[in-house]
Amino acid sequence: MVIRQALPADAEELVRLRAVMLRTFDAPGWNDDWREPARLTLVERLGQVEPTLVAFVVDRPDGRGLAACALGQIEQRLGNPSNPDGRVGYVYNVVTDPDMRRRGYSRGCMEALVAWFRERGVRAADLKASADGEALYESLGFRKTREPGMRLRIG
Numbered sequence: 001m002v003i004r005q006a007l008p009a010d011a012e013e014l015v016r017l018r019a020v021m022l023r024t025f026d027a028p029g030w031n032d033d034w035r036e037p038a039r040l041t042l043v044e045r046l047g048q049v050e051p052t053l054v055a056f057v058v059d060r061p062d063g064r065g066l067a068a069c070a071l072g073q074i075e076q077r078l079g080n081p082s083n084p085d086g087r088v089g090y091v092y093n094v095v096t097d098p099d100m101r102r103r104g105y106s107r108g109c110m111e112a113l114v115a116w117f118r119e120r121g122v123r124a125a126d127l128k129a130s131a132d133g134e135a136l137y138e139s140l141g142f143r144k145t146r147e148p149g150m151r152l153r154i155g
């Protein structure tokens with residue numbers, strides 16, 4: 001298995017895999033309006049010299065697209081006692097095509113992403129885990145936190 005850092009040319013496949021993941025959630029009012037803005041964001045951000053957003057991917061064995069990916073970005077927050085400089089990694093869009101699962105692809109992508117964070121001095125990484133992903137994340141050292149999450153939709 002070869003894990004590689006995604007390139008801007010992978011943006012369309014990354015969006016396709018994101019749709020695979022999002023379809024597993026009960027999302028009322030599904031539409032595809034998000035796909036092109038997401039693709040453009042990936043093209044721009046993955047092409048930066050010192051990116052703060054990165055994706056690690058595994059190509060499909062037949063060479064026709066991607067089999068799996070994990071995306072992450074570095075966020076700058078205010079420091080605190082356990083993270084003085086406030087740099088935090090955020091993991092999202094960890095997904096493997098259904099026909100490519102149980103081969104270690106997501107694990108490999110996650111290990112590469114955690115190493116990327118570590119190389120940049122990031123001391124903490126957050127994610128939201130689905131029930132299917134919890135065991136993988138726990139095996140990599142992620143733990144549930146005490147902080148409850150909430151969201152306000154604006155607009």
